[in-house]
Amino acid sequence: MKNTLTTKEIICTIILFLLGINIVGDYKLFSNINPSFLLISLIILFVFMFIEYIFLKKFDDGFYNTIKNKINKPFSKIVGVLFIVFITLLIPFYLKYLLLFIKTNFLLKTYIWIPCVVLLALLYFNLKNGIVSIGKLATFLFISNIVIIFISSVFAYKLFELNNMFTFFQNMNINNSNLIKNISSAFIFPFGDIVLLLLFSDKIRDKRKAKKIFVLSFVITIILIGIIITKNLLILGYPLIKLINYPSYTATGLISIGNFLARFEAIIGFNLFTAIFIKLGIYFYCAESSFKEIYNFKYIRYEIILYYILILVLTLLLPNSIMKLMLYFNYVKYYLIVFTIFIIATAIYCIFKEKNKYRQNKKKNMWYEY
Amino acid sequence: MRIKKILVIICLMFFSTTLYGCYDYSEIENESFVYSLGIDKVNDSYQISAETLNMNDFGTDISAKPKIVLSKGDTLFKAMDNLNNSFYENLNLSHCELIIIGEDMSKSGINDVLNLVFEKNKLRFNTLLSTTVSGSANELMNKNKSDSLSSNEILTTLKDNDVFNKNCRIYNVINTIKNNKPLILPAINYNEQENNKNFNIEKISVFKDGMLDFMINKEDMTIYSFLTNHKGIYQLHLNNGLNVKTQLKKTSLNIKNDTLIINMDFKGYLEDNQVKEENNKIQSKIEEQIQGITKEFLNNLDNKYAYSLLENCDNNVYFNIQNKLTKKKLQDYKQKINVKVTLEDNMEG
Numbered sequence: 001m002k003n004t005l006t007t008k009e010i011i012c013t014i015i016l017f018l019l020g021i022n023i024v025g026d027y028k029l030f031s032n033i034n035p036s037f038l039l040i041s042l043i044i045l046f047v048f049m050f051i052e053y054i055f056l057k058k059f060d061d062g063f064y065n066t067i068k069n070k071i072n073k074p075f076s077k078i079v080g081v082l083f084i085v086f087i088t089l090l091i092p093f094y095l096k097y098l099l100l101f102i103k104t105n106f107l108l109k110t111y112i113w114i115p116c117v118v119l120l121a122l123l124y125f126n127l128k129n130g131i132v133s134i135g136k137l138a139t140f141l142f143i144s145n146i147v148i149i150f151i152s153s154v155f156a157y158k159l160f161e162l163n164n165m166f167t168f169f170q171n172m173n174i175n176n177s178n179l180i181k182n183i184s185s186a187f188i189f190p191f192g193d194i195v196l197l198l199l200f201s202d203k204i205r206d207k208r209k210a211k212k213i214f215v216l217s218f219v220i221t222i223i224l225i226g227i228i229i230t231k232n233l234l235i236l237g238y239p240l241i242k243l244i245n246y247p248s249y250t251a252t253g254l255i256s257i258g259n260f261l262a263r264f265e266a267i268i269g270f271n272l273f274t275a276i277f278i279k280l281g282i283y284f285y286c287a288e289s290s291f292k293e294i295y296n297f298k299y300i301r302y303e304i305i306l307y308y309i310l311i312l313v314l315t316l317l318l319p320n321s322i323m324k325l326m327l328y329f330n331y332v333k334y335y336l337i338v339f340t341i342f343i344i345a346t347a348i349y350c351i352f353k354e355k356n357k358y359r360q361n362k363k364k365n366m367w368y369e370y
Numbered sequence: 371m372r373i374k375k376i377l378v379i380i381c382l383m384f385f386s387t388t389l390y391g392c393y394d395y396s397e398i399e400n401e402s403f404v405y406s407l408g409i410d411k412v413n414d415s416y417q418i419s420a421e422t423l424n425m426n427d428f429g430t431d432i433s434a435k436p437k438i439v440l441s442k443g444d445t446l447f448k449a450m451d452n453l454n455n456s457f458y459e460n461l462n463l464s465h466c467e468l469i470i471i472g473e474d475m476s477k478s479g480i481n482d483v484l485n486l487v488f489e490k491n492k493l494r495f496n497t498l499l500s501t502t503v504s505g506s507a508n509e510l511m512n513k514n515k516s517d518s519l520s521s522n523e524i525l526t527t528l529k530d531n532d533v534f535n536k537n538c539r540i541y542n543v544i545n546t547i548k549n550n551k552p553l554i555l556p557a558i559n560y561n562e563q564e565n566n567k568n569f570n571i572e573k574i575s576v577f578k579d580g581m582l583d584f585m586i587n588k589e590d591m592t593i594y595s596f597l598t599n600h601k602g603i604y605q606l607h608l609n610n611g612l613n614v615k616t617q618l619k620k621t622s623l624n625i626k627n628d629t630l631i632i633n634m635d636f637k638g639y640l641e642d643n644q645v646k647e648e649n650n651k652i653q654s655k656i657e658e659q660i661q662g663i664t665k666e667f668l669n670n671l672d673n674k675y676a677y678s679l680l681e682n683c684d685n686n687v688y689f690n691i692q693n694k695l696t697k698k699k700l701q702d703y704k705q706k707i708n709v710k711v712t713l714e715d716n717m718e719g
Contacts, residue, residue: 161536161542167545167549235541236541236545237542237544237545238545239544239545239548240495240541240544240545240548243488243544244488244495250495250541253495254494254495254496254541
């Protein structure tokens with residue numbers, strides 16, 4: 001029971017993990033051109049979560065042990081290496097996104113490496129106790145996130161303009177030349193990294209509540225993202241929402257409560273900070289468990305610091321603007337897509353093998369009964 | 371123990387955002403707050419006029435008078451940099467609520483101004499945009515002879531106006547231009563004769579593709595507000611000694627069988643009735659007058675814009691009229707204008 005998460009903790013963790021940078025409602029993350037890709041992203045999220053739910057229900061050993069049992073040991077090591085590459089490509093991206101947000105909105109003159117080192121140190125000390133501290137932290141931060149989303153939506157009602165919604169739906173026709181490029185982006189971004197949850201399959205305390213966990217986290221995430229995007233859309237309007245970098249931040253900046261309280265967009269900064277913190281925590285945890293698998297370690301303590309230093313260097317090497325960061329994503333996305341499909345295919349293969357075994361056992365039992 | 375650890379981590383997260391703020395540390399006296407910007411185009415170069423307060427500290431006496439700081443540059447960003455350099459303190463744009471665009475700049479296009487808002491993240495997206503009736507923004511800002519900020523007066527005038535309070539905010543301006551709709555902005559002029567209110571909206575500037583195309587007169591402004599369902603109180607002079615205040619309840623627009631049906635519902639309040647006219651007659655007089663000016667307004671409107679100007683209205687009207695305007699000219703539709711006025715004892719607002 002030690003080092004496992006309760007139902008509440010895992011739900012909060014998954015929600016904050018999925019919210020991640022979507023908490024600022026950045027439209028570019030869903031699609032460069034069309035609102036329809038938002039729906040494609042959500043459908044992909046649903047499919048991935050469904051497969052993970054079945055996997056979780058069938059196996060108790062964890063992802064790597066299941067692969068060892070169902071396929072073989074070298075294959076599990078290959079999967080581990082591929083996971084490490086996947087995580088190493090994505091952590092600097094998310095970290096840089098957060099750092100650029102801090103840089104452009106709060107700390108204009110501060111060197112970017114200072115908050116980067118502080119954040120990585122926080123993540124390291126937080127993960128020293130394993131995944132449990134991330135789970136506990138997520139339950140606390142989830143409430144504050146909900147409160148902030150609620151406050152920033154309710155007090156904005158005076159700025160809502162229904163015409164904006166009308167223009168948004170008018171633009172929901174897919175007829176552009178970059179269809180494949182956009183669908184591939186929607187495939188991996190912003191929810192494609194949900195495959196990492198496969199590594200959590202042995203961390204859930206009560207497996208009987210797996211259905212509740214997946215349904216609740218999926219529904220709550222969709223509702224929250226729906227609220228964020230609808231609010232931004234009603235305030236800022238459709239063409240503008242995809243032109244600016246942090247729509248939630250800008251939209252909250254326009255709200256004023258009476259004549260005395262205005263410009264409280266900084267709270268969105270806290271929201272983004274916490275959501276990305278949890279996301280990165282999970283990424284580092286997955287990296288840690290993959291390293292354990294590759295090197296057959298039972299515990300990792302100080303060795304992982306080298307990995308944190310690598311991430312620090314990679315983050316600082318990434319471009320210093322959001323648009324260029326999206327270009328970086330376009331370079332690496334094909335690896336991310338192929339890897340995601342590969343992992344999902346592996347999970348499905350394991351599920352089918354288990355199902356066949358179950359059928360064979362059933363037949364055998366029937367034979368014995370006769 | 372775990373809860374304590376979690377609380378410590380949360381506290382650390384809060385503090386981590388403030389601990390490394392030393393590079394961005396700035397005392398309030400080292401900041402120069404700009405309250406409005408005037409942007410002009412002079413001989414292919416850009417000119418920015420920034421309205422700020424000139425603070426003088428005479429021992430216990432502190433006096434603050436408005437001051438206009440001027441800067442020029444080949445591009446708008448260069449002019450902005452020069453403006454930054456002309457202040458001894460840090461230029462702070464976070465309190466800039468108004469941007470006035472000069473006539474020449476409006477004619478050549480306002481896209482550069484919108485880019486400035488995107489780039490300078492301290493400028494807010496709900497900053498109000500306005501134009502000048504004629505001349506440059508700098509001239510208009512320098513006309514203010516009082517000790518108060520001219521931007522404060524202009525902002526009060528704009529915020530009181532239901533049509534412009536939303537439409538000329540930068541986030542709405544960008545959407546309007548991007549959706550290829552005609553943009554309307556107030557044209558401000560300085561008029562000393564009105565009671566204390568020196569800056570007023572004299573005309574409406576209509577932009578197409580981000581460039582000033584033509585201006586609508588102030589008289590037409592009232593009927594435009596009626597048509598687009600923007601509520602407010604309007605004064606009508608019916609006869610000598612018979613003055614009425616009217617307040618729009620609701621306007622609905624619809625198109626059926628090539629007929630543009632306009633239903634307007636008003637509340638009326640008798641301000642002055644020296645000729646002692648009967649209420650029924652007053653009501654029909656108001657109705658006739660509003661019908662007349664509405665017809666005149668629709669017929670005189672430029673064909674190119676009348677059509678899409680009606681789309682520039684609030685939700686109720688927009689949903690009725692959207693996608694139904696199939697003909698190119700508004701004059702091609704038959705017009706049916708129904709005006710209903712109810713006289714009441716008191717007027718809201």
